[in-house]
Every structure is written in C-alpha cells, then in structure tokens.
Amino acid sequence: MSELQRHLGGSVLRFAGFELDQQRAELRGLDGVAIKLRPKTFEMLRLFASSGGRVLSKQELMEAVWPNVHVGEDSLFQCIRELRTALGDERRQLIKLASGGGYLLATEVVAAPEVTAQAEATRPDSAGRSELPAEVAAAPQRAMFGLSRQALVAAVAGLCVIVVGLAVAAPVLKPDLLFRRTPPRLAVMPIVDASNDPRGAVMAAEVTGRLTDGFAKIQNISVVAPRLAAAAGGDSSAAPGTSSDFELRGELQHSDQSWTLRARIIKAGTGEVQSVVAASVSADEADAPLAQSRLAAGVGHVLARRLNEILEPSASSSASRKSSTGGDRVAVEQALASINQTTRERFGAAQAMLQKALTDDPDNVDLAVALASLQMRGIQMVWFSPEEAVTVEARANATLEQALRAKPNSIPVLEAHCRFLSATNHFVESLVTCAKALSFDPWNGSALYLIGLGQIYLGRFDDALATFRQADRYDTPPASRWTWLLGAGMANVLMGRDEEALPWLQRSIAITPGTGRSHFLLAAAYRRTSRFEEARAAIAEGLRLRPGTTRLNVWPPMKNASPVCIAAWERVVQAEVDAGLPEQ
Template sequence: MIGAVAAFCVIIIGLAVAAPVLKPDFLFKRTPPRIAVTAIVDESNDPRGATMAADATGRLTDGFAKIQNISVVAPRATAGVESANAVTAAPDYEIRGELQRGDQSWTLRARILKTGSGEVQAVAAASVSGEEADAQIQQSRLVAGVGHVLARRLNELLEPSATPSANRKASTGGDRVAVEQALASINQTTRERFGAAQTMLQKALDEDPDNVDLAVALASLQMRGIQMVWFSPDEAATVETKANATLERALRAKPNSIPVLEATCRFLSATNHFVESLVTCAKALSFDPWDGSALYLVGLGQMFLGRFDDALATFRQADRYDTPPASRWTWLLGAGVTNLLMERNEDAVSWLQRSIAITPATGRSHLILAAAYQRTGRVAEARAAIEEGLRLRPGTTKLSVWPPRKNMSPIYVVAGDRLVQSMVDAGLPEQ
C-alpha cells in the first residue's frame, strides 16, 4: 500500500515538473470553441430579402461547419425558455448579420461577438450588384465576402502569434498594417509594385526581426515573384532557401495559421512540389473554406498534374467566391490557361480578358491571350498582344516564357508545348 502511494506521488510530482513545458491539451483535453451562426436579419424591404437572408444563413453556417478546429452549434434559446443545460451549451462566439438592399446592390454585414461580454471580435461587409441575374452567384459572393474575413479573424484569435520578440508591436496591429499595405500595393500586380511591397515588408521585418507573421508574409510575397519570374536564377535560389527555413519555423510555431499554410502552399507550388502543395492548401481551406488564394493554388497543382477538368472546376469555384480582391485576377488567368490547354480557345479569351482588365501589367497574361487570339483567327490582335507582353516583359522568348517542368505531368507538358507554339506563331521570339 505504501509503495503504491509513493508511486502515485512520484507520478504527480513528475507531472507537476513537466507541466510548464507541456501544452495544456496534454493534461486536459480542450474542447473546440463553439460558434453559433444566428439567423441573418432581413433589412432589405425587398420581396426577395427574406429568402436571400435565409439562404445566406444556411451557406454561412455550412461554411463555418467545415472549419476543423471549431464546432458550430445551434443559437442559444431566447430568455425565459432556456433549458437546464443552457449554460454548458452556450457558444463561445456568435455570428450575427444583416442583409440590406440599396439602389444598385445587396449588402451583407456580419460580425463575430464574444458570448457573454458582447465584445465585437471582427466586422465584415460584402456587396454584390443588384443587377446580377444569378441569385446563386449573389448569395455565394455575399457569404464568401464576409465568411472569408470572419474565418481569418477567428483563426487569428485561435492561433495567437508565438513571436517572442520584445519589440513586437501591440497585439497584431503593427504587422497587420504592414501586411495589408503590402497586399494593397500589389492589387494590380506589376514588377514595380512587387518591389515596393517587398521593400515595405522587409523594412517592417528589419524593425522586428523575430516577427513570424511578417517573415511569413515576406516569404509568401517572394514566392509570387518566383512564380512571375521576377527574380534572376541566382536570386530565386537564395529566396527559396531563406523562405523554406522561414516557413519550417513558422509551421512549428503556428501549425494551424492560415497565412502560414497559404505561404507554405505557395512555396511548394512555386518549387514544383505539386502533390504536397495540394495537401497543404487543403489544410488551409479547412480553416477558411472561402480562401480564393488557396483555391487558385489548388487549381494550379491540378493543372500541372494534368487534371484539367478538376483545375477548371477549382478556378470556377474561386470565381464564385471572388475573394480576396488582391488575388481576383489569378483564378481568372488560371481558368483562361486551363481552357487553352483543353483547346477551348473561345472560352479562354473571355477569362483572360477579365483577368487583364483587373491586372493589366504582368505581361505574361498578354502573351497567353495572344495564343488564344492566334488560335481563334484574330491574328492582328494576337500580334498586338505579343507586342504588349514583350513591352511589359522585355527579353521574353519561347525558352523563358514557361515555368520549369520538374514534376509536371506529361499530359500538361504536351499541352503546354502546344500553347507556347501558339505564342510563337503569334510573334513570340524563339530565342
């Protein structure tokens, strides 16, 4: 008996010693935070408003139910009729929203509230044109517009920064401003804007060198530069090595962080590890189902692996969500390229024109549009598009216009070669 008691005491003492270095979940299983999506209030004074509000509530609830580290529960009962176990069933957060109708648009406003205190944790608003004939598109974009913002803020709340730096700015305000300003500067991507965004993030990181969030944002931005071939080969190799080390540290510190997962997925895509990128992007989508940036990268992976039908469906899904705005041109470009790979040339033209209307200065988009024009018999427009592409990307040739082929499907390589040849036929130099 004495021996058993002594052994028990040793176990207790051992756990007490270990407790400071063990995660709380090791000793006490933490239940996922509970989120209640309340019915969206119709404030539209429109006959369609009640139906749209109900449908939007269902879509928002279904979307949050896909997020893996929370549980979605029914809203609490109203006062006076609460059940005996209402206290234990109470959600940790509530999502509330209102649907409004203006002269030209529908607007959905939503917020996350901390239950009990009523403290507002995040606010989001999204608008769509009232002239849009497809009600499904209207609802999808309204819900995605608010769901994307709220899901990311919820992820920040549940995945606080692990940065130990004494210089770290209060809460996440300072680094968030730097990241948002960098994203805004590349909303219409050009090489100059890319350089400005990189400088902005590097300066912020120099001031706070242990800041994980800034390091990840810089790595993600630089991976865009690699995908756009805006680094020399030597620069790209250096950037890849540094980004890989940054992202490995970030994943250890914040394994469920959406920005970290997005940046890692982009890194894997930019370095031709397409299967791994699909897995990582799927995890990012498990925390934000409306993440168009992650969907774009999924579509790229599917495209390079020769799964053209899957890629086109993924790009179309991103277009139905249409968020975030800074990435809007990417899935339009992806859909255009995939249509060309599938020899759907007329369809490709409209996707590519939409992409260029948003971001007209990449150069590569014009070169791809030239191939679409060439294939549809619009030879003069094809040559003009080649000239514009070469003005924006001087020195581009048949040998440098397409990414490295490592790990690409033979199906993609054959179709890609045909696409590049269409650019050559339109006037792209061979050497």
Template sequence: MVFRFGEFELDQQRAELRGPDGGVLKLRPKSFEMLQFFVSNAGRVLTKQELMEAIWPKVFVGEDSLFQCIREIRGVLGDERRQVIKLATGGGYLFTPEVSNLPAGQPHRPDAAGVVPAVTNPPQTPADATQVNGRWLGSRRQVAVAAGLFGLCAVVALWTAAQAFRPTLVFSSPRPVVALTSIVDSSDEPRGTAMAAEVTARLTDGFAKIANISVIGPRPTQASGSTVSSDYEIAGELHRSEKSWTLRARLIKTDTGEVQSVAAVSVASDGLKTELQQSRLAAGVGQPLARRLNEILEATSSDMGRTAGGTKVVIEQAAASIYQTSRERFGLAQTLLQNALNDDPNNVDVAVALVALQMRGIQMVWYTPDEVVAAEEKATATIERALRAKPNSIAVLETYCRFLSATNHFAESLVTCARTLSFDPWNGLALFLVGLGQLHLGRFDDALATFQQADRFDTPPISRWTWLVGAGWATLVLGNAEAALPWLQRSIAITPATGRTHMLLAAAYQQLGRTEEAKAAMREGLKLRPGTTALNVAPPMKNASPAFRAASDHQIQFMIAAGLPEK
C-alpha cells in the same frame, strides 16, 4: 442489394465489385465506399463537399484524397475517357450509367441460355486454409502472419498521417463555440426572407468546415429549453438597394458583447443568378470574419506583449522598399526584415513578411542563380519555424502554400493549401493555388472546377484576376478556346498589366482563326513582357507532369503563329 450498371455489379452485402466475367475487382475501402455512394445516387450531380462529407464524415481530408478515390474507380471501370464518372458543368461529379438492382444472394447473372445455374455444394477443403476469389491461399497461420504484417503497416501509416496532420486535428483544449444567428432581413423585398435564410445557411455551412471551432446553427424562434453557451456570435442584416444586395455582419465576443470584427459586402442584384448572389454574399462576410477569428484564436501571450506598432512599421518600410522593382530595393527590404527577425526570432508576422519577400525575389529573378537554392532553403526553414509556432494560422499556411507553389512543389502545395482552406473555406487565393497545382499535375478538369469554385466565392476581390486567368488557362488546355475567351478577358479587365494573360488570349484567338485579334493581343503581351520568347514564355517545368508539358507546347505553337518570337 446487388446493383448492376453496364457490365459491372456491386454487391453491398459482400462489399464486392464484380467485373464482366464475374471476378471480384480490387478497390480500396474508401474507393469502394465512394463507388457505392455514386451508384446509390446515379444520375444526380454530387458536389465535392457532399462526397467528402459522405466518405469522410467529421474528418478533415484534403481534396487530393477525393481525387485519388475517383482516379482509382475510373481505372477499375476502364473509364479513361471519363464518361462513367463525368465532371459536371459548374463543378461536382455525375455517375452516368443506368443502375438496376437485384436482391442480395441472387446469382450475379444467368448463363448463356438465360437459365440461372443451380448452386451446388462447394468442394470440401482443409480446415487449416482460407479462400480468396476462388483460390486457396494456404494455412491459417500464414494468413494470420500476413494479416499481422498488414495491421502493423496500417498502424504505422495511421500514425504517420496523424503526425502530419496533428496540428490541425488534435486540440489540447476544448474548441471555441461559435453561434450563428439568423440573418435579419431589412430589405422590404418579397425575396428578402428567403434570401436571408439561404445566406444564413451558407454561412453556417462554411463556418462548420473550420477545423478548430464548433458551430451552433440558428434555432427556430419558438424553440425552447436550454441552449448551448457560445464563446462568439455572428449576427448580420441583409439590405436591398435599387441595384444591389448588401450584407453587414459582426463577430461578437459573447460574454462581453464586444464587437471583434465587422464585415460588409455588396453584390449586384441584377445580372447574376440568385445562387451566385447568395454564395458571394456569404463568402464576402464569411472570409474576413473567419480570418479575424483565426487571428484571435492563434494569438499568443508573446503577441500581446509585443509592440505591434514597431512590427507594423518594419513591415511597411520593407514593402515600400520594393514598390519600385529593382534588385537594390529588394535587398534593402530583405535586410530590414531579417534584422527585425534576428531581434525577435519568434515574431511570426515578420517571418511571414520575409518569406513572402523572398518568394517574390525568386519569381522576379532578383537572386543570382547561385543564391536561389540557398534562398529557398532559408525561406523554407523560416516558414516551417513559424508553422511550428502557429500551426493553425491562416497567414502562415497561406504564405507556405504560395511559397511551395512558386517553387514548383505542387503536390506539397496541395496539402498545405487544403489546410489553409480548413481554416478559411472561402479563401480564393488558396483555391487558385490548388487549381494551379492541379493544372501542373495534369488534372485539367479538376483545376477548372477549382477555379470555378473560387469565382463563385469571389473572395478576396483583390485576387480575383488570378482564378479568372486560371480558369481561362485550364479551359484552353482542355481544347475549348471559345469558352476560354470570357475568362481571360475578365482577368485582363481587372489587371491589364499581366503580359502572360495577353499571350494566352492570343493563343485562344489564333485557335479560333481570329488572327488579327491574336496578333494584337500578342503585341500587347510583348510590350508588357519584353524579351519573352517561345523558350521562356512557359512557367518553370520542374515537377510538372508530361500532360502539362505537352499542353504548354501545344499552346506555344499558337502563340508563335500569333507573333511570339521563337528565340
């Protein structure tokens, strides 16, 4: 079929997108495939996951690949205002134009008089020539040479990509099989059966995204015949109390019946939409079980031979040394961990703890300016060595993701955070860091959708305030101060000691003309972050996009009006 929308036509048989003048518009194969999927589903919201599964089936790619295709399609369609492919409320994308279709082979449009022009025989051309978009491009030999060079470049590109993602995509042994059984409904509630079935489906979908395992979904009770054996099993029960749903689930080693991990989560039964309850129940047990499974699969013989107690004590001592945020205690903690790593260079747990500490030192300005560059280089070398030892470890990937974000390497952080999510699909901290990277790169719509996804999962709860402030921040720079307020207020209710959140709240109030509330929020922010001025309130701008810089400057003007000192 030939699909027509607006002034464009998409010819499936010829794999062509034609513009208003009938000329063929250039799109990469994956972008064309995505546009075809949008056109075939016009008027229906498509989730990011649905798009990625349609365009890259059975292949893991980061969300950045999805966004690149959408950007390319928007550019070709002249959709700078994002009205053809719109970001839908709650996430996902909507293709808005009306689509009609014509039989393949019919001329793309009638002439000015409304009469379909006759098809004439094409002019004769030399046999040793080829044609693209109506233009003759020389001999077959030239085309063959060009095609050969293109093929060589493609091979090199594919090899490079394979090397970059080799630890994630290539496995030297068969992947462990995880079987999910249907969640048992013990709620004595009319909705319980449907709720348990939906939570089971969401858990199955989540574990199916994990890159280094194979997943067997629940089978009907009456199913007969041989069954595929599994290495691990996940089972659970759903219970309903007066005010909440509670899900308890276990990770079990199939051959021994040994319980490897237990996870439980409770979600309010009132005040939340059913879909949100289901999402949070599945994420609440899926996230800790996925992490525990990852720890088991990533354990090495050296881990088993290592004294876990000694490592744990060193890490706890180091953490205790920085509870009082002073440079002296930071130095003591760094020495403890560095000595432990010198004694055991292959100890990934200590390496992760050391890099996390050094990242905190950079953020808290506990290094002198001369020490910062050396500290970054040393931390990078440490975490990359840990990554070589355990390329699929959530703990290592998550720490690297945080470190890249903290040091303003946003493009790199998107890739590493995407890998983290390929082993822990419900990781709210990784989603927050993806959103933060998108925010700094000027992709404000994408950032908001990512923060909203983290809120739908709500895991781990300890990180909840981060994606809430992120959603408020993104909403604010998108020009909707009213909608930003609830996000920022929820974040402050959880973690009231974050001065920057109060300052963003002040900017929102100021834009809405609520000046007294703006001044009160700014006073609280300055009390929590004394010495903050218009010159240092914004995060470091290294590698930030011009769009983010402009948006930050705009919000700072509102902060100044609310009482932020200019110098």
C-alpha cells in the same frame, strides 16, 4: 429494396479502413478519430457507401444531396474534392470518375456487426437500474470484465498510481497531452432580413445556411446551428448564447443598387464585438445562388481570418507581437496587395518596406512570413536572377519552417507555405498545405487558386477549372480575383477550349494588366480562333511588358509537371510562336 441495400442499411458501414456511422453522421479513420465533413459532403459519401458499387450519375447525386434546390456542378465537384481530401484519395482510387460521367466508390463496403440489442438490454430502467440478461445477472459477483476479484483490485490500484503520476506531471506537461480541449463553439445566428423586399427572407435564410456550412468546415471550431433562434420565430436576439463561445450575427439590407450583408463576431460571454464586416452584391444579379454565395463568402472570409487570429495567437516573444499593429500591419498589408495586384514596381517597394521593418524587428514572425510570401511571387514572375532566386528560396524555406513550428494553424503561414511549395514545383505537397489553409478559411480564393495551379501541373485540367470557378463564385479576397480568372483562362487554353478561355483572360488582364504572361496566353487563344490581328497585338504587349521573351524562356517551370501538362504547354507555346513570339 435489394438484399445488398438491406445488408448495408446498418448504422455503421466499413470500407478501406474507414467507418461511416450513419446514426451519428460521422466518418472515422483507422484511429477511431472523427474526420470532419460538411453535412452535404457526408450525405454524398453515405450515398456512395450504400450504393453497392453502382455508378451514380451527376444528376442523381445533385438531386439526392440538394433536393428541390437548383445547384450547379461546382457544388458537386466541391463535395467530391472534399471527400477525396478526407479519404486521402489524391490519386482518385476510391472516388472514381466513371466513363460517360458519374462517380462510384470503388471499394468493398460491409456493414459492421449490430450491437444495439446488447446496448438496449443494458439500458437503465425507470428506477435507474441496468436491465442485464439473466445469464449475466446470475454470474458470480466476484468477476467483472472477465477478471477475478484479486485481478480487479490490482488493476484499480495500478490505475490509481497512473492518476497520481499524471497529477504530479501535470504542471510540466502541456494540457493537450493530458486532456483534449473542447474546440470553441460558434453559434451562427439566423441573418435578420431588414431588406423590405419580398425576396429578403429567402435570401437571408440561404445566406445563413451557406455561412453555417462554411464555418462547419473550419477545423478548430465547433459550429452551433441556429435551431433555437429559428424556433423563436426567426428573432436572433431570442437565442441564448450561453452554450457558445462566439456568435455570428448579421443583417441583410436591400437598395436599388445592391444587397448588403453586415455581420459581426461577438464574444458570447461578454458581448464584446471581435470583428465587423460588410459585403455587397449587385441588386441586378440574376443568379440568386451566386449572389448568396458571394454575400456569405464576403463576410465569411474576413470573419474566419479574424477567428483564426484569436484562436491561433503568435508564439513569438512579446516584443515581436506588435506585428498586428501600427507600421508593421501597414507593411504586411502592402506586401499582400503587391502579391495580389502584381506589378514589378509595387513588388520592389513592398519588398523594401518589409525588409526595413524586419531590420527594426528581426524576430517578427508575421513580417518574415509576409516577406517570404512576397518573394515567392517574385520567383514565380521571374523577377529575380537565377542566382538570386536560389538564395531567396533557401531563406524563405528556413523562414517558413520556423513559422510553421511557431504557428502551425495560422492562415497567413499556411498560405505562404502553400505559395512556396507551388513556386518550387512541389505540387502534391502544395495541394495538401493549401487544403489545410482552406480548413481554416473555406472561402480563401488565394488558396483555391494555388490548388488549381497544382492541379494544372499534375495534368488534371478539369479539376483545376472547377477549382478556379469555385474561387470565382466566392470572389474573396477581391484583390486576388485576377489570379483565378487567369487560372480559368489557362485551364481552358490547355484543354484547347480557346473561345471559352478568352473572356476569363480578358477579365484578368483588365484587373491586372502588367504581368506579360497573361498576354501571351491571350495571344495563343486569339491565334487558334483565327483572330490573327488581335493575336499579334497581344504578343506585342506581352513583349513590351517582358522584353526578351522567346520560345525558349516563355515556358513556366516544368519541374515535376506531368507529361499531359508538358504536352499541352507545347501546343500553347507553338500557338504563341505562330502569333509572333520570337523563336530565340
């Protein structure tokens, strides 16, 4: 071990205004508040901080963070993204990609002064007495914390006045202003293997781990790892729930066609079931980690949203709280389906339905947010005239600002705001908002798609492709699948990887064939791989879906786009023209 490594072997490492407490497995900011990290992400940061500024190869990082486990680079990229978000490193000045591959922490790291000796000296003895150093024990008893007896009496009296004042003020102050509430605790119990398959125990254990890691990312809950149940021989019913507010329990089953995971959230105190969900993957899936990821995401996505509904209730009036029942829920679900499965006809029908529901219940926050989110899709698809788009954008902005004040941690509100920022080309802001949405639902493919889209416009094509691939590994919600497939195809086309782009674009069009823009991108990829007939056919289909498209208006909005992005789109548009897109 080098002298530098010994020097950095202390419990607390400091860098760039952060503290990395290795003993407590905690990252703290300038304000001393802990910043939540997954265990794998924390371990990667610890490696960076103790490496002495050395470049760590991708292979070295994967072997250290995931020992004896085969993982793809997507897992590595996910940790890197989480670290950059936690460190506020959007410009990638702290965690840097080194030439030739690998990463490094590009800042000075120092070990905090050790205080363990004094702490050990003041540890109570077996009789409960503190063992103070001799010079402290011999000090006059009239001094404490460097204060005289008189000063200490005055300080205690002042403290009493403050406490009495807070007691008087408590009825009119929010509780969070006086006391920080403990976040609700979720116990993720070991998934029960009911598969009668030799692979079932491993599959169940891996899915349990992925669910635990995922829920540990959620900002407003605390996760209890299933150690008690594991110690009880894997019988999840043996683990008491008294230390948690909610429990996640599930069973894994196997058939000739599929693996199926059924899971539920239970209120620990009453045993009341809060939400039930099932997810399945093909039994023929050869990629076991992919199957595990999709099973965990399939149930985790739904349960995370249900927890969010429970923990972030509407601040609206009681008259408008009916948004989650009856016809209003149908209207919201119809809107979401039309956002994800895009056709102009479905868009128009959903917009009319939501507008009618809002006429009946004008104070309903959820309906207003759903309408704003739907209309942002309409702006992105150029289904409003320029004049209409300006009016719609202003109305949506006002709606979302009001909704954010009422429900700042609501997943649907954050998603809608993220979509608004993306549709109006505020890409840096959209990355921040989408990341917050992911902090309440780590399996949110819609948020991942919008993050990837922002990365594309900022010229970060490799990052975007990794984000879209992560969304594809989760595959939730399935209704949004075409978006990240299109995004992966787009990223590949913009990087000139046309052969790799084709299957992504083809899969996206097979799910949602009515967008038009997907066909133009497909035409560019066909043209640059010398498949001229296919390229012309793709242009013809795109023009059928979006008549009047020319070189001048096929471009997506380029406001705030990076020069790298604009140059790449110029090459793509030229390929579309070469394939038959009209110049004017």
